[in-house]
Amino acid sequence: MNSFYSKSELKRLGFKIFGENVLISKKASIYGAKNISLGNNIRIDDFCILSGHISLGNYIHIAAYSALFGGDAGIVFEDYSCISSRVAVYAVSDDYSGASLTNPTVPDKYRNVTKACVNLKKHVLVGTGSTILPGVTIEEGTSVGSMSLVNKSLAAWGIYVGIPCRKIKDRSKNLLFLEEELNREENI
Numbered sequence: 001m002n003s004f005y006s007k008s009e010l011k012r013l014g015f016k017i018f019g020e021n022v023l024i025s026k027k028a029s030i031y032g033a034k035n036i037s038l039g040n041n042i043r044i045d046d047f048c049i050l051s052g053h054i055s056l057g058n059y060i061h062i063a064a065y066s067a068l069f070g071g072d073a074g075i076v077f078e079d080y081s082c083i084s085s086r087v088a089v090y091a092v093s094d095d096y097s098g099a100s101l102t103n104p105t106v107p108d109k110y111r112n113v114t115k116a117c118v119n120l121k122k123h124v125l126v127g128t129g130s131t132i133l134p135g136v137t138i139e140e141g142t143s144v145g146s147m148s149l150v151n152k153s154l155a156a157w158g159i160y161v162g163i164p165c166r167k168i169k170d171r172s173k174n175l176l177f178l179e180e181e182l183n184r185e186e187n188i
Helices: 007-013 175-185
Strands: 022-024 029-031 036-038 042-044 049-056 060-062 067-077 088-090 092-094 113-115 118-120 158-161 166-170
Touching: 007 022, 049 060, 067 092, 067 113
Parallel strands: 022 042, 029 049, 036 049, 042 060, 049 067, 067 088, 067 118
Antiparallel strands: 092 113, 158 166
16 A cells, blocks of 8 residues: 555645655645645655645655644745754744734634745755744755754855754755756756
8 A cells, every 4th residue: 555645646635736756645634735836756754734825846855743834924945955854834823922812713803923934945954843933034055953943034055053043054065066967867
């Protein structure tokens, strides 16, 4: 028995678009598939949650137990970006200050919700157990270490860690040569 949806099953789920070689675990939870766009060469593992407006480019991996809460604001993963297990990405979040009520069971007029797109640019890697908050852009080539809190946008080609995360050093760009090699092999 195959644990991933077949191409015909993916079609029936009603994704906005999906490309070739898309592997989504049958144990993942998909809410609002009509708002989700999937490129080529994507793998989404067991127990992941995808909800709201989400756009995944090519060569994307969403590891087990991760959650993408796109809401109306949206989440965008550009090519070659991936998140490790138990990563949470929020494009929508309640106000935790106590100035308003919280949670989706409360009428909107009593809530103060932050809604802002989250964008992981090309070659972004996020380590296990990390959290990304609304409005964050992680620029190209940046990696985020395990158990980090990303509450502000991050510059390109850095390695960031901590709560909240901070840059500890530059990241190698060698992977760009490997991308070129892969593209030549696949005639992209």
